[in-house]
Amino acid sequence: MEEIVTRLKNAVINYEMETIADLAKQIVDQGVDPLVAIEQGLAEGIKTVGERFGKGEIFLPELVMGAEAMKAALAVLEPAVPAGQHRATLGKVVIGTVQDDIHEIGKNLVSTMLSSNGFEVVDLGVNVPAADFLKKAGELKPNILAMSALMTTTMPRMGEIIAPLKKENPSVKTIVGGAPVTDVYAKEIGSDGYSGDASGAVDSAKKLVG
Amino acid sequence: MSYGIQRGIRFQILSEEDLDRIHWGTLHILEKVGVQVDSPTCRKLLKENGCEIDEKARSAKIPSHLVEEAIRKKKSTITLAARNPKYDARLDLNHSHMCANGNGAVAVDFETGARRNSTKKDLIDSTTLCDALPNVHVHWPMVSSTDMPPSVVHLHDLEASLNHTEKHVMYETGVTLADAKNLTAMGYAAAGGEKEYRRRPITSCLQCTYAPLQHDAGVMDASLEFARSGVPLVFFCMPQPGATGPATMVGSVVVGNAEVLSALVMTQLSTPGAAVIYGLGIAPLDMRTTVRAGGSPEHAICSAMGTEMAHYYGMPSCVGVSGTAKEPGIQAAIETYTGCVGPLLAGADLMCGIGLLEDSSCLHLEQVVIDDEIVGAIARLIRGEWACDDTMALDVIEKVGIGKNYLAQKHTMQYLKTDHFMPTLIDRRSEDNWSKTGKKSMKDTAREKVKKILAEHKVPALPDDVNKQLVAIIENSRKDLWGGESKVQ
Numbered sequence: 001m002e003e004i005v006t007r008l009k010n011a012v013i014n015y016e017m018e019t020i021a022d023l024a025k026q027i028v029d030q031g032v033d034p035l036v037a038i039e040q041g042l043a044e045g046i047k048t049v050g051e052r053f054g055k056g057e058i059f060l061p062e063l064v065m066g067a068e069a070m071k072a073a074l075a076v077l078e079p080a081v082p083a084g085q086h087r088a089t090l091g092k093v094v095i096g097t098v099q100d101d102i103h104e105i106g107k108n109l110v111s112t113m114l115s116s117n118g119f120e121v122v123d124l125g126v127n128v129p130a131a132d133f134l135k136k137a138g139e140l141k142p143n144i145l146a147m148s149a150l151m152t153t154t155m156p157r158m159g160e161i162i163a164p165l166k167k168e169n170p171s172v173k174t175i176v177g178g179a180p181v182t183d184v185y186a187k188e189i190g191s192d193g194y195s196g197d198a199s200g201a202v203d204s205a206k207k208l209v210g
Numbered sequence: 211m212s213y214g215i216q217r218g219i220r221f222q223i224l225s226e227e228d229l230d231r232i233h234w235g236t237l238h239i240l241e242k243v244g245v246q247v248d249s250p251t252c253r254k255l256l257k258e259n260g261c262e263i264d265e266k267a268r269s270a271k272i273p274s275h276l277v278e279e280a281i282r283k284k285k286s287t288i289t290l291a292a293r294n295p296k297y298d299a300r301l302d303l304n305h306s307h308m309c310a311n312g313n314g315a316v317a318v319d320f321e322t323g324a325r326r327n328s329t330k331k332d333l334i335d336s337t338t339l340c341d342a343l344p345n346v347h348v349h350w351p352m353v354s355s356t357d358m359p360p361s362v363v364h365l366h367d368l369e370a371s372l373n374h375t376e377k378h379v380m381y382e383t384g385v386t387l388a389d390a391k392n393l394t395a396m397g398y399a400a401a402g403g404e405k406e407y408r409r410r411p412i413t414s415c416l417q418c419t420y421a422p423l424q425h426d427a428g429v430m431d432a433s434l435e436f437a438r439s440g441v442p443l444v445f446f447c448m449p450q451p452g453a454t455g456p457a458t459m460v461g462s463v464v465v466g467n468a469e470v471l472s473a474l475v476m477t478q479l480s481t482p483g484a485a486v487i488y489g490l491g492i493a494p495l496d497m498r499t500t501v502r503a504g505g506s507p508e509h510a511i512c513s514a515m516g517t518e519m520a521h522y523y524g525m526p527s528c529v530g531v532s533g534t535a536k537e538p539g540i541q542a543a544i545e546t547y548t549g550c551v552g553p554l555l556a557g558a559d560l561m562c563g564i565g566l567l568e569d570s571s572c573l574h575l576e577q578v579v580i581d582d583e584i585v586g587a588i589a590r591l592i593r594g595e596w597a598c599d600d601t602m603a604l605d606v607i608e609k610v611g612i613g614k615n616y617l618a619q620k621h622t623m624q625y626l627k628t629d630h631f632m633p634t635l636i637d638r639r640s641e642d643n644w645s646k647t648g649k650k651s652m653k654d655t656a657r658e659k660v661k662k663i664l665a666e667h668k669v670p671a672l673p674d675d676v677n678k679q680l681v682a683i684i685e686n687s688r689k690d691l692w693g694g695e696s697k698v699q
């Protein structure tokens with residue numbers, strides 16, 4: 001059993017996006033505990049990939065391919081997890097780009113980095129109205145609500161979300177980012193965390209759940 | 211002498227065959243894959259003109275004949291008129307013009323050196339600077355007035371620009387129908403009425419397409435409004451090779467070309483003969499740092515190829531340059547030089563992007579004057595040389611003869627002015643003199659130049675009655691957005 005879990009881990013490290021689902025099926029068929037496979041196989045694999053990216057040893061497409069491989073295997077393993085049990089994650093993050101803003105590259109990178117560092121990430125996409133952020137925060141009860149805004153005209157939307165969120169769901173922490181956002185601005189609008197790049201987003205998120 | 215940079219030499223990256231291939235490949239993509247068109251108005255327009263629309267996917271497949279028709283309706287010469295006609299920028303496929311970068315949201319304070327959100331004062335200072343600099347021909351509001359109420363930041367940006375430069379003002383903040391109407395109204399007011407504006411448009415709008423192969427609803431609705439109102443447009447595509455476009459530069463040019471041409475189709479269907487400039491700013495995503503690689507050689511090559519595509523269609527080009535440096539200095543200079551020289555050699559009609567660092571995000575006033583100097587040097591490089599009686603100077607060579615010098619010749623003084631680039635920041639003095647005056651770095655010299663310009667350069671403001679109209683437009687458009695204008699305390 002250990003051997004096949006190690007193979008799963010290596011399949012993430014080697015970005016085997018096309019074949020990893022078959023391997024995951026084999027794991028389920030052999031009766032290996034899917035939670036063990038997720039935690040010791042996938043999570044360990046993506047952690048290695050994330051660390052390599054952080055150190056500048058690999059390039060962004062490799063990080064994304066590793067994350068894709070992980071997703072493909074999760075799609076097979078998660079449904080096999082017995083009801084009532086949950087995979088251990090560092091926490092749940094709901095992320096999106098605010099209304100009237102369609103810049104998505106930075107937000108996508110932050111999502112990828114968070115999930116490759118052990119967070120469960122729900123991505124709401126771009127041009128997300130404040131009401132949707134608030135609704136999802138209520139429904140999914142994430143540890144963190146993450147917002148991206150790339151324009152001076154859309155930055156204030158983040159404050160518009162944070163103020164009611166702190167009343168409705170005070171346990172949900174917030175992080176914000178995007179080119180025009182500074183740490184001073186983040187403090188002004190009452191955000192718990194801020195980062196200027198994706199690896200900083202991970203540090204900031206870890207601090208908030210830690 | 212004509213305004214702008216005279217171009218005498220040119221290099222070519224794409225062959226005629228390459229250009230044809232990219233064109234046919236683009237038509238193939240537009241017919242087979244299509245583009246996403248978020249605006250219902252635009253989808254309706256395309257449907258009525260024979261495009262296949264998928265309402266659920268919001269996509270449109272555009273037949274080649276519509277593209278060819280739109281290209282036929284284009285304008286090949288577009289004059290970006292200026293408040294002072296001596297600054298009229300005639301984009302005629304023969305001259306190059308430079309424009310500073312726009313809409314950064316951060317500035318490094320000239321006095322304190324602190325990095326902070328940009329203010330209206332930063333915008334006024336940078337606008338005054340651009341008005342004075344000889345190698346900035348068209349003006350973009352360089353930073354956003356983030357200290358103004360959020361709903362009208364862009365209108366304050368335009369007001370400050372119109373009052374502090376006599377050059378043409380191009381903005382990129384018309385992203386909703388309401389924005390388009392307000393920005394147009396301000397342009398009309400500053401020009402002295404709609405009729406005068408339509409004759410001499412002193413503002414224009416740059417609109418981004420949304421890679422890969424998408425058109426934002428607000429941006430396109432606003433674009434059609436601008437076209438109807440006689441405001442010249444740039445459709446500016448920005449796929450990032452490897453991320454939102456294929457990793458190959460030519461592949462990303464195909465994606466960008468499909469975006470620009472489909473925007474052109476919608477605009478020409480709505481307002482035939484509208485003034486549309488072909489825009490392209492393709493820079494790869496740096497795959498180690500995830501920062502857009504502005505000022506990279508690839509950025510320059512793409513801007514050069516974008517210009518070649520524009521000229522293939524008989525359209526003027528507006529292409530990008532930027533830099534990822536964090537402070538004025540060696541890296542910034544390398545990035546501006548690399549980013550500008552390629553596209554200018556390829557014949558860019560308008561290049562936008564000098565002066566902001568951190569890839570179009572952060573204003574350093576020193577960098578604006580350093581970049582002006584770099585463009586001045588490139589302008590000399592591409593002016594072209596020719597052999598005629600005057601330049602060959604056989605009579606002077608005969609007169610001076612063997613072993614003497616040319617210092618005391620009238621010909622020398624005459625051609626010094628036109629043929630020798632006279633730098634204002636590059637320091638060519640001896641080491642001795644340089645040491646004696648405090649071993650100043652170029653940034654120090656640039657600071658002095660900024661101070662001098664800001665102290666001495668005066669730009670005539672718009673007439674009072676025009677300013678009253680501008681203020682009224684701003685006040686009427688101010689909305690209580692987002693739970694009140696003020697930031698949450």
Ligand code: B12
Nearest residue numbers: 101102103104105106148151152177178179197198313418
């Ligand atoms: C690429 C780009 C686009 C592309 C976006 C493509 C896409 N699929 O996302 C396109 C062409 C569509 C586009 C459109 C527009 N754009 Co644009 N765009 C850019 C550009 C050049 C790069 C953005 C980018 O992708 N960078 C790479 C990524 C990886 O970096 P990032 O987004 O900053 O993200 C990093 C960090 O900020 C941080 N981060 C980001 N989000 C979050 C979230 C959290 C929670 C955390 C912790 C961290 C974090 O981590 C990320 C990874 O390191 C910027 C300039 C710039 N350098 O920022 C302008 C810029 C953001 N755009 C700008 C403008 C004006 C527009 C348009 C309005 C132009 C127009 N007239 O059409 C439209 C917007 C329409 C709309 N409704 O949104 C302006 C904004 C100006 C201002 N003062 O507000 C900028 C600053 C350029 C400029 N100086 O003029 N744009």
